[in-house]
Amino acid sequence: MAFIGTFSRALLESATAVYFGGASVSILDAQGNVILGDDLPEAPTVTSTIADRTYVVGDAAVTVDLRTKFDGATSYAVSPANSAVTIDGYTLTISPAATMTSTTFTVRGINGGGSSDPLTFKLTITAPVPELLQPLPDQSLLIGGGTVTLPLAEYFSGAAGYAVSPANSGVTISNGNLVISRTTARDVIITVTATNATGQDTSDSFALLVAAPANQAPVASAIPQQNPTANTAFTVDLSSYFVDPEGASLSFDYTGTLPTGITRNGAVFSGTATVSGQTASGVLRARDPGNLEAEAPVTWAVAAQPTLQATITPDPLVAGQQASITFNAAIDGPPTIAQGQTAITATRVGTTNEWAFTPVSSGALIIAATAAGYASSPWTFDVQPALPALGTLSDNTARIENVTPTTAPFDLEIVTPARYAGQRTVTPSEFSGGPVAHVPPTFTGTADVGQALTGDLGLWLTLANDMNLEPVWVRRLTANSGDEFVPISGATGTTYTVASSDQGYTIRFGGQAEDANGDRLVLSEAQAVIPAAVGWYAPTWKRNGETASRGTITGPDANGDLTIGSDGVAGGNTQGNPRVYFDVVPGDTYELETHIEWGDATRVIGRLSDMTSYNTAIHVSVFDVTKPEGATTLSRTDTFTPAGTHVAMYYIFTMGVSGTAKILSNTRARQIA
Structure with missing residues (x-):
């Protein structure tokens, strides 16, 4: 084994060891070149080509024996990697399972000496070509009506889309349907092309004829009687009673008579009929562009104009x-x-x-x-006079509206306040003298000293816009039944507390009412008889032997009061000292209750005298009072015992030359011993 230099780790990691039947190992690089080992054989050579191929999805798999394409190869490789092209040993298999655009594949033969030159081929796998299931039917149609629709899935299979020609022929594709319009006439050959996902297509043609229908006459429906109203604008369009089957515009004419005042324009009749009850009749004809006609009779009856009520x-x-x-x-x-x-x-x-x-x-x-x-x-x-009505002024007063003193008597229903409710007869002439109490005043309470009496003013009616109503308490001595009742001084409210000065008097309550027509006083029917005080008596007055020593004494008045007047002479220390006496019994003891109205007096003296002179030995002062600042009355109680004969009690007032004062009627005396 030859050893060449020193190798880098990266080079070794990229090397490939190849064994040949137990022979020496050669190490090849990624390109198949020997980088370590014994001498290697020659690299494989290409001996034959692989033709470019086109298949359809679903075709049977195809194999190629690579031994016939390479010489000296011990193994084979193909690129790019794709499931449609695989190598198993020396067999290359092509599987058309899915569409594939034209793709170039490279195959190499490999042995210990390296790899062969590349052997390439192009592979295309197409979708199935669309198939015409049945011919598209020719269409012969009339203008009008709805569209005609053909579902193209019933005529083609394997289509991913459709196209139609020629364009603008009134035939379109919509959601896989062929849609044919019938709006215009035409005679044309229509071609429909079905295309698959990879562009293969199949076409079919049909003849399309859309023709205008034969002209039909207009159709008329019955026209109801027309009833314009006399002297009232009228318009009616009768064209809606005619229909043209082809939808063509119609022209109209009319023969016959029309109500006076009504004219025609086409099928529109308008105007103002002037003769109530007039009748007329005629025939309205409609004509289409082909001069075909329809007609309908028209009758007229002019209705009378209704009356505004x-x-x-x-x-x-x-x-x-x-x-x-x-x-x-x-x-x-x-x-x-x-x-x-x-x-x-x-x-x-x-x-x-x-x-x-x-x-x-x-x-x-x-x-x-x-x-x-x-x-x-x-x-x-005819407008009737305004009805009488009540306008409330207060809880006790009301104004009668829409009434004068000359109005005839009428009944008036009073609802509120409930204590006055009921029907009452009103006599307007009574109001010429002022307000009228239709429910008189009354009062309740116990007739005794210290007890409160409560008055109700009743219900007062007036014809005036306003009125004034004041409560009044009056009295008179019970023993003097012929006397008039006079107002009780200071009693101005609807509640009055019986005073000791009222003992022996009869009290009534009333109302003093005033309006623009006059004033009226009405007293209650009820009266309170206050018992006289036990032992008390009103003194019988004597005037200095029936003559006042100075000044004047008048009365008693209707209220039982004595009025004391000055002598009207200026100067002297006795100026304005009128005297008033009443008899007493010498030796007896008396209690005197005095009630004075100061008036113009500035001082009052109560003395005992022999009735012949105010300046005698028995001239004894019982009281001597100077008028306090701002006082109007004096009330006091004194006890005295006269002595001697011809004894009397008398009062002396000091006042100006034209002054007056009063001894009030509730001044009284009683013997206590």
Whole structure:
């Protein structure tokens, strides 16, 4: 064995050891050259060619004996590697299992001396050629109607796609179907080509004839009677009652009579019929471009124009109350509404035929409106006076609306407040003197000192826009039943607490109402009789032997009060000192309850006297009070015991030359010992 130099590891890793029946080993490189070993034989030589080959997928496998193609080869190699071309020993096998474009394969013979020159051949494997299963049928069609479709899978097998020629012949391919249009006439030979995946194809042709059908006459259907409305615009197109089988345009003519005012243009009749109830008849003919005709009779009857009708709500109309008018058709615009010279605006209710308005006064109301196709004339309605209505002013007062003092009596239903509910007859003439209490005032409570009395003013009605109502508490001495009731000073609310000064009096509650027409006082039927105080009495007044020493004394008035007046003389220390007396019994002890209204007085003195002079030995002061700042009344209780004969109790007032003061009626006395 020859040894050549030193080898690199990479060279050794690329070497191939070849044994020949136990003989010496030679090491070859990747190209089959000897790089280590004994001398080798000559490399194989090519002795014959391998022809280029074309097969169809599915053909039987083909083998080639490589021994006939190489000399001196001990093994064989083929490239590129492909499952369609394999070598087993000396046999090269070609398997057409899948399509293959033209591919060059290289085969080499190999022995210990190296590899042969390359032997090449081209291999092509095609798909199966499409097969015509049956001839495409000739087509003879008429223009019109839908397309004709042929499924090409029923005529070709093995096709991956189709093409049709000539182009623009009204024949197309869609989803494997041949689609033939029948819209235009033509006479043409159509060729369909089926192509497989590798470009092999098969074709078939058929004759296509699309011809126009023979002309057919138009077809007419029955035309219903035409009923234009008199004096109303009318239009009708009767062409829809004729059909041409070929879809051709039709021309029209008409023979016969037409209603007055109606004219024709082709199959369109229009105009305004002017004679209600008029009849006419004729024949309408349709003609196609081939002069074939169809005809249909037409009858006419002019209908009377409908009348625009109106309904009002409420009926009858009431002045000041919203109303509406509803028409039986949509009107041309807002209705015209008038009362005398007053125009009234109407407002449409949504999109309906109802219009809302409000009459302004009683009397005739005229409404006019127009609607296309309807005869109309103005309507006259009688508007009733506004109905009486209550407008609440307060919880106890209400205004009667739409009423004057000259209005006739009427019944009024009161619903709220519930305590006044019920039907009441109202006599408007009563209101000329002011408000009227339709539910009189009343009160509740216990008639005794310290107890509260609660008044209800009742229900007062007025014709005026406003009114004033004030509560009033009045009284009179029970013993003096003929006296008038007079207001209780300071009692201005609806609640009054019985005072001790009310003992022996009868009390009533009332309302003092006033409006623009006058004022009215109404007292309750109920009255509270306050028991007289036990032992108490109202003193009987004497005026200095029936004459005041100075000034004037008047009364008692209707309320039981005494009015004290100055003497009107300026100067002197007795100016404005009128005296008022009442008898007492010498030696007895008295309790005196005094109630004074200061008025213009600045000082008041209570003294004991012999009734003949205010300046005697028994002139004893019981009280002496100067008017406090801002005071209006004086109430006090004193105890005294007079002595001697002809003894009396009297009051002295100090005031200006024209002043007045009062001893109030609830001043009283009683003997306590």
